[in-house]
Amino acid sequence: MKSIIAKAAGLTDVGLKRELNEDSFSTDTKTGFFVVADGMGGHLAGEVASRVAVDLINKSYKKWFDSDAPEEDLFEYPDPSLSKIGNYIQSSIRLANKVIHEMAAENTDYNGMGTTVAVLAVMPDLIITANVGDSRIYMVRNGEIERLSKDHSIVAEQVEMGIMTDEEANQSPLRHVLTRNLGSAIHLEAEVFEIEPSSNDRFVLCSDGLTDLVSDDEIQQMVVAEDDPEALCQNFIDKALTRGAHDNTTVVSVYLSDIEKSKSDPFKKMGSLLADMLTTTQKATKLFKS
């Protein structure tokens, strides 16, 4: 399968106020699979939770993807609104949640640990995003920014209900209180979205260390202005640092290449058929000549 990913990069920074970096991330351009996780819980627990989430989600997703696993074989029931691969991701997050939940319950050092996740899967004909908590996924398409994740926080839910504005939410002391994470409950549903890829789409996955300090508009401007995803990640980290970086900041950016859209164009089909015929004739002539 030809990859449609042009370039991708990931970067994390502990910031200026925290001693530990509890964020984790993974980038895999070969399978087109990207994860950012923001851990919480004292001592080393947050770090452990985010690491376990990233590792387990990668592992189970790839196992099911490579073996083309039937949906009945997945962990817990499949979601009928999702594609098979969408269910691989939903299921891999549920499984990671169960493991983290059990680790937290069994080991006193891990009591109360949890993590957010933001997942992006890129395939030639499908883009899937999934998230739990307040780590976000942005898409910049044709210069416009769109969130492909839904925050699971009290303030985000209040904004959705129309009882709070975005500005009020950003100022609220409750803005870091999550309503969902991996680790706190036995059952978990991730927010999953599926869309068609488009040429030169750009994606950003990030922890709230970035979005607390950099607005959606600024993210859009910075993505549009930078053609190198590695430089973009560095620009984001630098921005967070100049604004105080009170939290760990993690950014993964993924740039897609030009995607040929009109695969089913009948004239193109005829064109390629003609080209095939020509090369065959050429080969035949060569053969004949020799």
Next chain:
Amino acid sequence: MAKLILMFKDQVMQEFPFFRESMTIGRNPENNIQIDNLAVSGHHAKVDKVGSKFILTDLQSTNSTFVNDKKIVSHNLKDRDKIQIGKHVILFLSSETDRAEQSGIDETMILDTDQQRELLAKQGTATGQGIKKIGVLSFLSGSEIGEVKLIKKLSRIGKADNCEVKLSGLFMGDTAAAISKRPSGYTITFTGGMTKLKVNGQVIKDSVQLNDYDTIELGSYKLQFYQKEAESI
């Protein structure tokens, strides 16, 4: 500076600015806040400043210490907490800077799930939220199908077998268009083929958000988009 305000029957008796590391409360005169009442123990409770926090501890008093009507052993005081000792109330007021520091706690927390359910249930009934809506495509012309419910997060429209909405036509793309349910709502995207995608008569080359009763045209097909409550389907 934070303050403790001693009150009796809603009358302010005295204000105590919090200028030391620790404040003691009790009947004995050596306490920082003395309450001369038999319901109050000699050394009843104390408040310690720990970093930006103020921790109230009951010193195993006979009649206990309450915060906002709850019995406590130790309690992290928040702005406007009411400490009840006997028949007296001590109001805790944190300073501007303390408040800023407290609200600036950037530690991410998870809401207790029972509490959350209660809260959400309350808000859900209050605002009539919690009703899930689902997108529907209704054929206005070109097909006998009638209606198609968009039960998938991504529904493809075209002549390929994997399309949720199958349309025919020589120039119809294998996947001509796709409708995805995104955080902002339903969005239709032109994905390829010789058949033009029109929404409300406008040719769409990329994507456009769908609103209720928008008309979608693909070749000779004309459809209308709207949303209805998922329960009623």
